[in-house]
Amino acid sequence: MTGIVQREFPELLSSRTKEEKKSLPDLPDVGNGGVVMRMAPSPSGPLHIGHARMAILNDEYLRRYGGKLILRIEDTNPSNIEPDAYQMIQDDLRWLGVNFTEVVIQSKRFELYYSEMRKLIEEGKAYVSTSPTEEFKSRKQQGLPVREREETPEENLERWERMLSGGYEKGEVYAVVKTDLNHPNPAIRDFIAFRIIDTPHPLEGDRYRIYPMMNFSVAIDDHFLGLTHVIRGKDHIANTEKQKYIFGYRGWKQPYYLHYGKVSIENTILKTTFIKKGIRNGDFTGWDDPRLGTLAAFRKRGFDPLAIRRYYVESGIGSVDTTFSWEIFYSFNRKIIDSRSPRHFFVSQPVSLKFDFEGTLNADIPLFPQASGNAEKGSRRYKVGKGSIMISSQDYAKLNGELVRLKDLGYFKVESSRIEYLGESINEDVQKWNPNRPLGKVPIIHWLSGNEVPFRVVKPDGTVDSGFVENDALNYIGMVHQFERYGYVNVLNEREGYFTHP
Template identity: 40%
Template sequence: MSDIKELREEIRLFSLLNAIEYNGEAEVKAVMSRIMGEKPDLRQKAKEVKEIVQEEVKKVNSISLEEQKKELKHKKPSLLEKEEKKEQNLPELPGNKENVRMRFAPNPSGPLHIGHARAIVLNHEYVKRYDGDFILRIEDTDPKRVYPPAYEMIQEDLDYLKIDVDEKIIQGERIQKYYEVAEQLIEQTNAYVCTCEQQEFRELRRKAKACDCRKNSKEANIKKWKKMINGDYEEGEAVLRIKTDINHPDPAIREWPAFRIVDQPHSTYGKKYNTYPLMNFSVAVDDYLLNISHVIRGKDHIPSEKRQKYIFDYMNWEYLEYLHHGTLTIKNIELSTRKIKKGIESGKYNGWNDLRLGTLRALKRRGIQPEAIKEAIKQLGTSEVDAKFSWENLYSENRKIIDEEAERYFFVPNPKKLQIKKSPKKTAKPPIHPDREQKRSIHLEKNPNILLPKKEVKNLKKGDKIRLKNLYNIEITQKSPIEAEYIGNDLSNLDQMKILQWVPQKQNLDMKILKKNQEIKGVIEKNAKNLNENQIIQLERFGFVRIDSEQPIIGCFAHR
């Protein structure tokens, strides 16, 4: 082992860095992973190293965050500079930061997906930084887009991401508050009921001309508004519009609609209402009434901010602080709740956690850890530059987390039998994990039959020398039927041999692996008989999987 004093000092540095990354609380597992990654030769002494790590983590956690930063800056300033550079992706919030209140506001049209994660994680990270409040606001004011199970599914997805919700607001329970603000705007003559034909109004708006309804008196608008909320108009016959600059350079901003009539009963509120606020109205009202301090959203919402500014100005409300990040492109995955719902109904998908989907519950089923999602999102930051979501980056972050706990097992996909001649009895003793002393035992009789991956067998030819992982060396003596002979256990020429995973023909268990667009049948070593559902393991030379079912053994592929 390295000099104990030097090793302890290095562990101390990594413990300080980990504590600073996580608000003053270092974790033994994270520090162990870092030190083993930096010094793989210590894996054989993992037990002794862990004892030192536990001691140093305890000491580091006993001092304040400021003291941790001070010590690291004194001992190894370059490490702290790297951490500070990493945090630049999340710059300081603008404006007043004393009472930070931020919100995540999904439509209950389905469960959450990876696209939602950016808003969730960024808002939550800032709330944690400033000891603020995270508001979950369910925006359910469009009866046609509400999927009733989504109310609970959204909360379940936030629980998976380990997001603490300080307040939960449901917009459908606040309809009367929106009506009150609408009536104030009508009283101010800053809003009016429009009964124009839609095509006629669009043409007038394009030409920057006011419709006749804009000239109606306050009293006439109040009367028409009462008719709207009392159900005297049918869908499409009337809307409440906000008065804007009729010559605004963006036609979409001109006289934008604040309320419309929806005849379809709401899945939660039934026929209690038929006049619902549109997003730009309800968002503006709630952001003010709920004391939201900062809003983070995509730059595609900049036109929305311009519309909502009219409400703030007319009501003499103080503006919020807005941050707009670039558009995030997420390729090679389905995110549309409408298309997913249709696919589930048709049988194309087997549920919201189908591995082909980008829903958070699909990622959870694959074994993607919430911390990996958070780290991948934090690295994107709040930059206004458009970006592409990197699945490889997400998998890299996930690998760092699950690698330190995932037990290792041999798995053979699409197995093909191989007979070995002239071989002795042998018990392979591969480690359950490279950082642990615990071993697995895989017994082979003399001259055994083993199973190899069909894809590998296909490419073997007579004379090939193979290393059976953690076992011994063989040479292919016959191609059809394929046979081999034992040629010893010399490890000096491994760079000239192909290394293959294997399992005994008699001592194995059936296993099925589910991938995004593929099912793979194979066999796993018998040591896997006690695997538990939700356990994440690594199938050597294949990849990480999450156990989806114990009997039969079914695993969901995460990544390599």
């Protein structure tokens, strides 16, 4: 039945699927002013493909509802900051096409955090402890308070002032927000909000010693920045619970929280500390090394950011853990770049065959296939005569002794170290050499002859394919090419390209 419908009335089905085109579910409680959302990376390095999910999801909703999208850089742990990251993150987001409307840097907001903490202490919702942290933790496990939790706001305030004015050493004191010591999930019970750090901050130097913990600064900022909706990974579910206590104490309206599942990305290096070390000791060429999952590497491999967007929109905001599918991602990207990628021949691991031919053959090879809609953009023209013709060793292994068609040149036969021209179209010589195989099935391969320059392609696993490419390819440096029967390659300069995908 459906088969008949598809055959007889395809328009019925296709129009229907267009209306149901996939998109993200609507957000609840969106007012007239749209949404206010935020992206909150820490500046430990540039963004990678995992961060892109957070950025794309937020940006998609901003596009749908309007409003504000704040880039909030969470630099409250000075020992884990890469100073260049403040800029790299913004570059990465712009490349992705994510339109953040303002930038907020947490290290500029310490005074706000201090004054809010003071209010909580005054209200008896927070305390300052000098008890050993082991004791703090073990008593929490048992649902018991440390001594200072029971003391008056005045006593705690006094310790808070002393903490701020440098009256304690690192590790000696910490400030805590109360939650519920009997919370069934021990992870939610009282959490540390401030601690002393003596490592200088890349932006602030040694101006501050008292650093907020993420759960504190996030709650304060989410409120004061007026967030309506928060989209974050589900690894933050417990953090959200903790932060809600602060909202409750201050009587603030909570944003609407949405937690998406973890994306694991196989065969890809994402850990910034590992990458940083690798760059320092020369294992990686930089943040854009093709083996890395950074957006910088994606850019250099020639991916279109739209493919990343489509991929994550299709993945949705489910809380199920997912595995990034390179296969599907490649397919999305291929569809976007195919029609604009000029075609060239790249012969890797070449075999050079002797070509004894009296005369000249003319090759006129379209730069774009006719179906691309770019056919009028021209072709590459070569003259081929006596000398040699190069084909890949992979093709050679299969074709020695066979009839072959060199693309846009003619029929040839390959015999040991020689190649012989049989004609442009089917003739007696061709028939004779190819007695049994149907002529429509003769393999068509790419080739080079006197029109080549040495070229290398760096693959995503770090290995290199060496060979030769048409010299015409060098007229299109900085573009993704399709090297026919090989794959897509971002041609970076006259010697080298990065492999995009098959």
